Amino acid sequence: MDSETGPRLREIRSKTGLSQRQLAKASGVANATISQIESGALNPTVGMLKKVLGGIPISLSNFFADNFSFTDQVFFSADKLLQLGEGGVSYLQVGNHLQNKSIQMMKECYQPGAHTGKHAIQHEGEECGIILSGSLEVQVGDKTKVLKAGDAYYFRSTVPHHFKNVGREACELITACSPPSF
Amino acid sequence: MDSETGPRLREIRSKTGLSQRQLAKASGVANATISQIESGALNPTVGMLKKVLGGIPISLSNFFADNFSFTDQVFFSADKLLQLGEGGVSYLQVGNHLQNKSIQMMKECYQPGAHTGKHAIQHEGEECGIILSGSLEVQVGDKTKVLKAGDAYYFRSTVPHHFKNVGREACELITACSPPSF
DNA sequence: AAATAATGTTCAGTATAGTAAACAGTTAAT
DNA sequence: ATTAACTGTTTACTATACTGAACATTATTT
Numbered sequence: 027m028d029s030e031t032g033p034r035l036r037e038i039r040s041k042t043g044l045s046q047r048q049l050a051k052a053s054g055v056a057n058a059t060i061s062q063i064e065s066g067a068l069n070p071t072v073g074m075l076k077k078v079l080g081g082i083p084i085s086l087s088n089f090f091a092d093n094f095s096f097t098d099q100v101f102f103s104a105d106k107l108l109q110l111g112e113g114g115v116s117y118l119q120v121g122n123h124l125q126n127k128s129i130q131m132m133k134e135c136y137q138p139g140a141h142t143g144k145h146a147i148q149h150e151g152e153e154c155g156i157i158l159s160g161s162l163e164v165q166v167g168d169k170t171k172v173l174k175a176g177d178a179y180y181f182r183s184t185v186p187h188h189f190k191n192v193g194r195e196a197c198e199l200i201t202a203c204s205p206p207s208f
Numbered sequence: 209m210d211s212e213t214g215p216r217l218r219e220i221r222s223k224t225g226l227s228q229r230q231l232a233k234a235s236g237v238a239n240a241t242i243s244q245i246e247s248g249a250l251n252p253t254v255g256m257l258k259k260v261l262g263g264i265p266i267s268l269s270n271f272f273a274d275n276f277s278f279t280d281q282v283f284f285s286a287d288k289l290l291q292l293g294e295g296g297v298s299y300l301q302v303g304n305h306l307q308n309k310s311i312q313m314m315k316e317c318y319q320p321g322a323h324t325g326k327h328a329i330q331h332e333g334e335e336c337g338i339i340l341s342g343s344l345e346v347q348v349g350d351k352t353k354v355l356k357a358g359d360a361y362y363f364r365s366t367v368p369h370h371f372k373n374v375g376r377e378a379c380e381l382i383t384a385c386s387p388p389s390f
Numbered sequence: 391a392a393a394t395a396a397t398g399t400t401c402a403g404t405a406t407a408g409t410a411a412a413c414a415g416t417t418a419a420t
Numbered sequence: 421a422t423t424a425a426c427t428g429t430t431t432a433c434t435a436t437a438c439t440g441a442a443c444a445t446t447a448t449t450t
Contacts, residue, residue, distance in 0.1 A: 031254055045396080045397065045398085046397080046398065046399095047396085047397080047398090055438080055439090056438065056439050056440070057398085058398095058399080058400080058401095058438080058439070058440075058441090059437080059438055059439075060398095061398060061399060061400090062399085062400095062437085062438085063437095064398090065398090065399080067399095067400095068436085068437060068438080069253040069254065069255040069256075069436080069437075070253060070254055070437075070438090071251040071252060071253045071254070071406090071407075071437070071438090072213055072251065072252055072253070072254050072257055073251040074251075074437075074438075075254055085272070086268075086272040087269065087272040089272075090267070090268040090269040090271075090272055120336050120337075120338060120360040120361075120362050128310075128333065128334050128386040129311070129334055129335070129336055129362075129384050129385075129386045131336045131337075131338065131360070131362070131384050133338060151310065152310050152311055153311070154302050154311055154313045154384075155302075155313075156302060156313065156315060156382055158340075178302040178313070179302075180302050180311075180313070200338055200382045202311050202313050202336075202384035202386075203311075204310040204311045204384075204386040227426080227427065227428085228427080228428060229426085229427080229428090237408080237409090238408065238409050238410070239428085240408080240409070240410075240411090240428095240429080240430080240431095241407085241408055241409075242428095243428060243429060243430090244407085244408085244429085244430095246428090247428090247429080249429095249430095250406085250407060250408080251406080251407075252407075252408090253407070253408090253436090253437075256407080256408075391450100392449100392450085393448100393449075393450075394447100394448080394449065394450090395446105395447085395448075395449085396445100396446080396447070396448080397444100397445075397446065397447085398443105398444090398445085398446100399442105399443075399444075399445100400441105400442085400443070400444095401440100401441090401442080401443090402439105402440100402441095402442105403438105403439085403440095404437100404438085404439080405436100405437085405438075405439090406435100406436080406437070406438090407434105407435080407436070407437075408433100408434085408435075408436090409432100409433080409434080409435090410431100410432095410433090411430105411431085411432095412429105412430085412431080412432105413428105413429075413430070413431090414427100414428090414429075414430095415426100415427075415428085415429100416425105416426080416427065416428105417424105417425085417426070417427085418423105418424080418425080418426085419422100419423080419424075419425090420421105420422085420423075420424090
């Protein structure tokens with residue numbers, strides 16, 4: 027019936043290094059259920075899927091938004107969404123050769139606990155962003171606030187700033203800097 | 209089990225002006241099923257929910273990302289995400305008083321068929337964007353391309369450009385202009 | 391090599407999701 | 421007022437999601 031969710035669950039589970047039984051224990055469902063869901067032999071209820079994803083953990087929204095892959099084609103010339111970083115924080119940049127351009131737009135992903143380093147960042151220009159999923163602690167100057175999906179920020183980059191994912195799930199956001207900072 | 213999806217479905221269905229039976233017919237499921245899902249008496253399978261949402265139409269991703277509301281708090285001073293437009297195209301702007309700022313970041317939503325007008329747009333600066341959901345036909349100069357979720361664009365705004373939603377569902381994207389264009 | 395502990399898969403039983411049809415209530419037309 | 425057409429809800433039935441236990445493989449331990 028829905029041929030996507032099984033393979034998708036398998037892919038995500040594998041990526042996180044969990045076995046079916048580990049995930050089963052963490053989420054409180056039978057391991058057979060996970061096997062059957064992944065193989066497509068079963069059409070899970072949303073309650074069940076939510077329960078299973080709770081063991082990873084990942085939200086339903088993020089699970090189904092997984093096709094937010096950035097691997098597809100990109101508009102204009104050879105501008106690709108480049109994977110710049112690795113590890114706790116990843117950056118996907120819109121366009122390339124930004125040296126003489128004025129905007130640096132990125133989709134960023136902070137793993138749980140990931141942050142921008144012990145020293146606050148400071149550079150020319152301005153920056154802003156919109157949180158897509160998860161939660162992010164944003165520190166700008168002496169102000170600190172935890173932003174959730176749908177929240178946004180805007181500040182002058184000359185003020186020292188620092189980002190940290192304080193939630194249990196990955197935090198995705200889209201940001202823009204002007205001018206590009208690296 | 210999952211107490212959110214019922215009320216959420218009811219809310220979305222009501223907003224679109226569909227009755228349970230209309231949606232049932234459009235999606236090919238029993239009206240009783242929709243009633244029971246909405247009342248919470250039933251925990252739908254994802255295949256079933258997908259089928260139901262197909263009659264609206266709205267994707268699973270968008271359905272669960274519904275908490276992408278922009279109504280929550282926003283970081284820094286009184287900067288709110290302002291609803292600027294109405295009708296076929298809506299704009300939610302990050303921050304305000306952008307006259308002497310350098311970035312204009314917005315979350316835009318194009319209803320099916322909606323576009324930026326019969327005359328192409330042209331202004332100073334550069335702009336870019338990332339498609340969150342749906343599909344958008346982007347016309348820049350003599351180049352035209354249909355972008356899907358995860359795709360992105362970047363171009364100089366002095367080149368005449370035009371956006372149009374050519375899909376059946378609403379298209380959401382996040383854009384950035386530098387400098388702000390209005 | 392034999393034993394132990396993992397891995398994912400298969401199977402019979404039971405709990406429940408989904409259907410079709412009848413029900414009850416509200417609005418519109420005649 | 422009575423029909424007619426709509427709204428959402430309830431009910432008995434059947435199709436299937438989910439469980440627990442056994443199964444088959446592969447990797448690690450002793």
